[in-house]
Amino acid sequence: xxxxxxKLFLDIVQSRSFIRSAEKNYMTASTLTRHIQRMEEEVxxxxxxxxxxxxxxxxxxxKFLEFAQQGWVQWQQLQSQISPxxxxxxxxxxxxxxxxxxxxxLPPILSRFRQKYPKVDIKLTTGDPAQALLEVQSLTADxxxxxxxxxxxxxxxxxxxxxxxxxxxxxxxxxxxxQLLQQSPIDWKNVPFILPVNGPVRKRIDxxxxxxxxxEPRIYATVTGHEAILPMxxxxxxxxxxxxxxxxxxxxxxxxxxxxxxxxITPFELGVCVQQRRLQEPIINAFxxxxxxxx
Numbered sequence: 137x138x139x140x141x142x143k144l145f146l147d148i149v150q151s152r153s154f155i156r157s158a159e160k161n162y163m164t165a166s167t168l169t170r171h172i173q174r175m176e177e178e179v180x181x182x183x184x185x186x187x188x189x190x191x192x193x194x195x196x197x198x199k200f201l202e203f204a205q206q207g208w209v210q211w212q213q214l215q216s217q218i219s220p221x222x223x224x225x226x227x228x229x230x231x232x233x234x235x236x237x238x239x240x241x242l243p244p245i246l247s248r249f250r251q252k253y254p255k256v257d258i259k260l261t262t263g264d265p266a267q268a269l270l271e272v273q274s275l276t277a278d279x280x281x282x283x284x285x286x287x288x289x290x291x292x293x294x295x296x297x298x299x300x301x302x303x304x305x306x307x308x309x310x311x312x313x314x315q316l317l318q319q320s321p322i323d324w325k326n327v328p329f330i331l332p333v334n335g336p337v338r339k340r341i342d343x344x345x346x347x348x349x350x351x352e353p354r355i356y357a358t359v360t361g362h363e364a365i366l367p368m369x370x371x372x373x374x375x376x377x378x379x380x381x382x383x384x385x386x387x388x389x390x391x392x393x394x395x396x397x398x399x400x401i402t403p404f405e406l407g408v409c410v411q412q413r414r415l416q417e418p419i420i421n422a423f424x425x426x427x428x429x430x431x
């Protein structure tokens with residue numbers, strides 16, 4: 137079994153698609169399929185199950201994954217040691233973060249890394265920050281910028297970057313929400329809220345509801361991600377709890393107002409997360425070491 141086949145196997149695990157993995161490796165899907173079939177013949181078990189949407193690992197594939205990761209890491213380490221240009225890392229680093237983090241916190245980190253390792257290709261994907269840990273755990277991303285959960289998974293390590301303050305914002309246009317907010321006291325249980333689906337922000341607003349003894353809050357909508365919530369508030373659909381950094385960088389921040397709360401909402405920690413065992417990989421290890429030195 138050659139190392140190229142191990143790399144192809146890992147690419148399919150990450151992308152969950154034979155077609156995308158074939159395109160990434162500049163080969164046809166049928167050629168990639170033949171590579172995997174030869175691997176399965178050597179293993180003696182099917183490694184993947186395919187349906188119309190995604191590719192899934194079989195039980196044997198899950199066991200083979202650990203071997204493939206270790207084998208690929210050891211091969212990269214050996215190449216680094218015997219390479220005539222030792223010290224010049226080459227390859228790719230897959231990074232996941234929210235749209236806001238891509239310009240609020242990521243640039244200075246990537247700038248330092250690119251200066252030291254210019255031959256490493258950065259693959260950046262943005263999306264819902266609540267999915268960041270899952271992206272790392274599923275190997276879709278090598279590293280991710282994420283809010284630290286209350287319980288960090290055992291296989292994940294977290295490097296602190298910043299404390300993220302939170303505020304409740306309301307629309308400035310006349311609407312039902314602004315009418316309710318003018319009452320004294322505010323009848324919070326009837327104020328429409330726009331909430332993130334999950335993640336640290338959702339946990340804090342749920343906790344705030346309990347503190348205010350709001351058993352059944354009025355939820356106008358739940359939204360994946362944070363950036364799309366602020367325009368909905370600006371249009372008058374409801375109020376929302378959002379990270380201050382999201383509010384600050386939104387082009388519609390002048391169309392919302394901050395609400396004064398009887399008690400502050402606890403900030404959450406923002407940081408970089410990675411699977412601990414993947415720190416053996418040269419590129420990820422180099423990124424982590426540089427991150428630690430410049431913290």
